[in-house]
Amino acid sequence: MNGEPRRPDIAHDLVERAQAARRFREHLTRGRLSAEEQQWGAHQERANSGVLRRVMGQHGWPGRSLVGEEGAEAAWWLALHADHEPPFQRLALRMLTDAVERGEATIQQWAHLHDRCQVVAAPQLYGTQYRQDPDGQVVRLPVETPENLDARRATVGLPPAAVAHDSLRRRYATGPHDGTDADPPDIADPVAPAVLVGSSA
Numbered sequence: 001m002n003g004e005p006r007r008p009d010i011a012h013d014l015v016e017r018a019q020a021a022r023r024f025r026e027h028l029t030r031g032r033l034s035a036e037e038q039q040w041g042a043h044q045e046r047a048n049s050g051v052l053r054r055v056m057g058q059h060g061w062p063g064r065s066l067v068g069e070e071g072a073e074a075a076w077w078l079a080l081h082a083d084h085e086p087p088f089q090r091l092a093l094r095m096l097t098d099a100v101e102r103g104e105a106t107i108q109q110w111a112h113l114h115d116r117c118q119v120v121a122a123p124q125l126y127g128t129q130y131r132q133d134p135d136g137q138v139v140r141l142p143v144e145t146p147e148n149l150d151a152r153r154a155t156v157g158l159p160p161a162a163v164a165h166d167s168l169r170r171r172y173a174t175g176p177h178d179g180t181d182a183d184p185p186d187i188a189d190p191v192a193p194a195v196l197v198g199s200s201a
Contacts, residue, residue, distance in 0.1 A: 003065075010055055010062060011071030017048045018074035021081065029132065029172070042084070049082045052092070061095040063104025076109040080116050089117050111156040126153055127161045130168060138168050 005011050024041040027033050033041065052075060055062050062075040079092035093113050099105040115124035123144040130138050140161070143149050150160045158164065 005064070005068035005071060006066050007059070007062075008068070010059075011067035011074075013051065014055070014062065014067060014071045014074040014078065017044075017051065018077045021045060021048060021078065025081070045081065046084060048078050049085050049088055052078050052082075053088060056092070056095055061092075061099040061104060063099045063102070065104060072105055073109075076105065076113065080113055083116070086117070086120055089113070093117050107156045108158060111153075111158060126156060126158060127164070128158070130165075132172060136172060138165070138172050140165060 021041075021044065024033075024044065028038065028041065052062075055075070059066055062072060064072050066072075067075065076096065079089060079096070082089050082092070093110075096105055096110050096113055100107050100110045111126040112128045115126050115128040118124050119129045119141050123142040125144055127140055127143045127146075127149050129141045131141055132138055153159070153161060
């Protein structure tokens with residue numbers, strides 16, 4: 001979608017919030033945060049959800065025409081990591097579904113958020129959600145009919161599950177992250193004793 005976003009101010013706020021949240025999650029995943037820093041990060045995540053909820057209430061899903069590609073990606077990322085508020089995540093998924101149909105968001109974003117909402121109570125469909133166990137190993141969460149997983153992933157433009165899993169394993173096997181890699185931002189969530197992570201594609 002060409003042209004400037006209608007609300008660059010909202011885009012800027014969403015992008016700044018998502019960038020700060022990514023840095024927090026990266027440090028959290030690598031065990032670099034004190035209890036106080038973790039508490040502060042959790043507070044910021046709730047504030048981020050509140051901001052996104054307000055934007056959605058006023059404008060609908062913040063898609064490409066409203067906030068541009070980068071802002072739309074940031075909005076999706078904030079919704080994806082709002083695990084502390086499942087009803088809000090489900091609302092975001094419904095609004096994102098409509099946004100995809102209007103060309104305001106990508107079907108890959110929808111697939112990730114769909115899985116994120118589903119893993120709370122049932123096997124996921126697209127295999128985008130993983131957990132990181134206490135030893136740092138990345139393990140895919142249960143998937144519905146795993147023998148059909150790659151076929152389902154193909155319908156929403158995702159690469160084969162083995163490719164995504166290998167990319168995610170490499171990411172978490174490396175040293176400290178410097179924030180410069182180009183993979184989609186699916187960093188970890190604090191879920192004891194394991195850590196929930198999203199796939200890299």
